[in-house]
Amino acid sequence: MRYHCIIVLSVIAIDLLASLAKPLSPPWDNxxxxxxxxxxxxxxxxxxxxxxxxxxxxxxxxxPNREDALIDALYEVSEPGHQGTYRAHLTKEQVADLVAxxxxxxxxxxxxxxxxxxxxxxxxxxxxxxxxxxxxxxxxxxxxxxxxxxxxxxxxxxxxxxxxxxxxxxxxxxxxxxxxxxxxxxxVSLRAQWQTPRNDSRGDTVGLVKSASGEPVTILSGRAKVDFATPSFLRWLYDTEAYRPNAMDKNALGVLGLKGDSPSPADLGAFMRKYRNAGDVIKYLTIVVLNDGVFDPTHPHEEANLDIQYAEAMAYPTPHTFYSIGRGPSGTDDWYITWLEYILDQRDIPQTISISYGYQEISTLREYAFYVCDMFAILGLRGVGVLASSGNHGIGRGTCVNKDGMVRFIPRFLPYRHAFSGPYVTVVGGTTDYQPEVAVTFSGGGFPDHFERPPYQRRAVPTFLEDLGSRYQGLYNDSGRGIPDVAAQSMNLPILFNNREQGESGISGATPIVGGIISLLNDQLISTARGPLGFLNPWLYGRGLATLDDITQGSNSGCGMDGFSAIAGWDPVTGLGTPNSRRMMGQLV
Known part of the structure; x- marks a missing residue:
């Protein structure tokens, strides 16, 4: 009997050892x-x-294996105070090791x-x-x-x-x-950030004069209203006229076109001949078509024409690349994911990229937003500065009533990143007029729900919130990342479309304008054997702060309300203000 029990126990032990020898697979059906x-x-x-x-x-x-390594490294190369690592951007292989x-x-x-x-x-x-x-x-x-x-x-x-x-x-x-x-x-439903011009009735007309740039303007009580914000006016206003690019073989500017949008090279050439007295500009333009994107010169898109014409007008003769991204034959693909897959696989990427498309944060998954945001952080770590539109609907489109029946301001998430409202892109708002410039009412701005306030905004944003007080309390995320970061002209921008001149308005125009200016800064750095700016915001909110013209008039309406107001310092209408290229170049190290 005792021997029998030993045999039974031995059999059990053998079965147990055999089961332990097999790898334990997780329950994939759980x-x-x-x-x-x-x-x-x-x-x-x-x-x-x-x-x-x-x-x-x-x-x-x-x-990733090291959860905070990507963002820690991004700030190391983006903050001027980091001796030895500032603008020492990483290679494609170094980033891959970091995020593995x-x-x-x-x-x-x-x-x-x-x-x-x-x-x-x-x-x-x-x-x-x-x-x-x-x-x-x-x-x-x-x-x-x-x-x-x-x-x-x-x-x-x-x-x-x-x-x-x-x-x-x-x-x-x-x-x-x-x-x-x-x-x-x-x-997500991407919308381009342009719109047809609309009349501006702020103030009484008292006369017609020429601006210092030679453009016709209308004088309103207290400021000048520009009838058309042409490239010559913009170059005068933002002080880029005297600079001539020198690093055309090393510096480049990218413009992202989604929904399969693409520009007309013929319109671009005619636009540049008229407004920049430029010769053969087509040799500086490259079109990249991805994922059933479209390049049909006979059927251009207004958004694409606006974006490429103003990027080129500000940064000429810097080489430009336009990316036309589709959604695939069955509508299964994601515009941003498709483009990011392509661009992050490139060894050489344009140092400045302008994105004028956005969508509402409410339709995006939080984890998705974090993921795309990290992709933009990778671009910054590799020396790329991304400019993104804040949107054309002020603090929100329509009534802003959410699914719970409550009013909630609706920020944009771009590019995808809260309007690109993510912390690792530079979000652009809109202005109009001059002496002084004022905010346009449709300039997107606010405080996205997905992203907390980044370190570079810890001094700038609380000042605005203190001034705002209890107004709109509960309608926005008062601990969130504030957008926009900067602003530029976005009213009455003339473009050529199908060989006809027409005016456009929208933050779509402001974004490539700022992108062109940043590309000029990168040109100066690269031409003097220094690294590009890369992720801009730590510099903008630090050394670059004194180079911006603060906008203190205007507001961005929406949601049936007056919206936020532009005040001294940062505000969620025009950010830190508009760029002055000459002063910016003086603050580069």
Whole structure:
């Protein structure tokens, strides 16, 4: 009997040892919700399942091995006070090492993908080294992998269609390792930030004169109203006339065009001949088409023409690259993710990039916003300064009533980053008139909910909030990152479109204007064997503060209210003010 018991126990022990010898696989079917909307986001309606055969490129954003390393390194190279590291930007390979995920993260995620039959040949590392791309996953397989239900959705106002899901899940074992999966639950409808000019009735007309730049202006009580903010006026106003670029072989300016928008080289050439007396400017222009983007010179887009014409007008003859980004044949892709994948894979990137498209923060997933924000931080770490539009709807479009029936100011998230309201891009607002310049009423501004106030704003923003007091209390995030950072002219900008002159207004114009000015600063640095500015904001809120002209008049209305007012110092209408190129160059180190 005793011998029998020993045999039984031995068998049990052998079975236990055998089970311990096998690798323990996480329960991949133990799914838990990663994100889900309670209902289809506002202004979107479902059109049903995508057509059979629809595929998706999925991007799995992985948490890094060293969580704070990216941002710590970004400030090291962006703050003038860091001796030895300021503007010592990193290479593509150095950044990849910095943002690499933990080895166990890769092992777990690859094991999960293998469990679901995802071929390793369709998986690659992208976006600077922290994202796995799954190429050409069928919608059926994506639904199984993510516990999702992808459908085609149409925006009821703009008419565009996308393929998204209102919720998705991940195995519990992966929640700590994966930041987000794209595209899933972020419903965004990009709008260009231009609009037709509108009359301005602020003050009584008392006479017509010529400005110091030679442009016709209308004198209002107390200031001058510019009839057309032409390139010659802008170059006079922002003091760039005397500077001639010298580093054309090393310095470049990029302009991002989304929704498949592209410019007309013929219109650009005619515009530059008229307003800059320039010769063959087309040799300085490169068009990059990605993801079913479009380059059809016979069918240009107003937004693209506006952006490239004013970037080129300010920075000529600096080489320009225009990126035309589509959303793919089935509407499954994400504009920003597609462009960021491309640009971060390049060894040489334009040192300045202008983005004039944005969307409301309310339609974006928080984790998605953080992810895209980190991609812009990578650009800054590699020496790229990104300028982004604050939007054309002041503090918010419409009534600003949220899903809970409460009024809430609606900031933009660009580029995607709260309007690009993320802390690692420089957000541009709008002005008009001169002597003095004043804020335009549609200048986007406010305090995004996704992002806390960054270190460089800890002195500037509280001053404004103290002046504001209890007004609008509870309608905005009083601890959030404040936008915009700077501003420029955005009313009555003439462009050439299909060989005809017309006027445009909007923050779309202000953004490439500032982008062109920053590109000139980079030209001076590079031509004297110094590194480019890269991420601008720590410099702007520090040494650069004295180089900006403070705007203290005007406000940005919206949500049925008067909005915020421009005051002395930083404000969520015109930021720190408008640039003065000559003074800026004097503050470069």
């Amino acid at each position: 799914m838990h919700v990663k994100h889900s909307w309670n209902a289809v986001p506002t202004n979107w309606v479902s059109l049903g399942r995508p057509p059979p055969g629809t595929t998706i490129d999925l991007y799995i954003a992985l948490k 995920p933990r080895p166990e993260t890769l092992e777990l995620v690859n094991s999960w993908l293998e469990y679901h039959g995802i071929s390793s040949s369709s998986v690659s590392m992208t976006h600077g080294g922290n994202t796995l791309k799954l190429k050409g996953v069928s919608v059926t397989q994506a639904n199984t992998l993510l516990g999702a239900s992808y459908q085609v959705y149409r925006h009821v106002e703009w008419g565009e269609t996308i393929v998204r899901t209102v919720g998705y899940s991940l195995p519990r074992a992966l929640h700590w390792h994966v930041l987000t999966v794209v595209p899933t639950t972020s419903f």
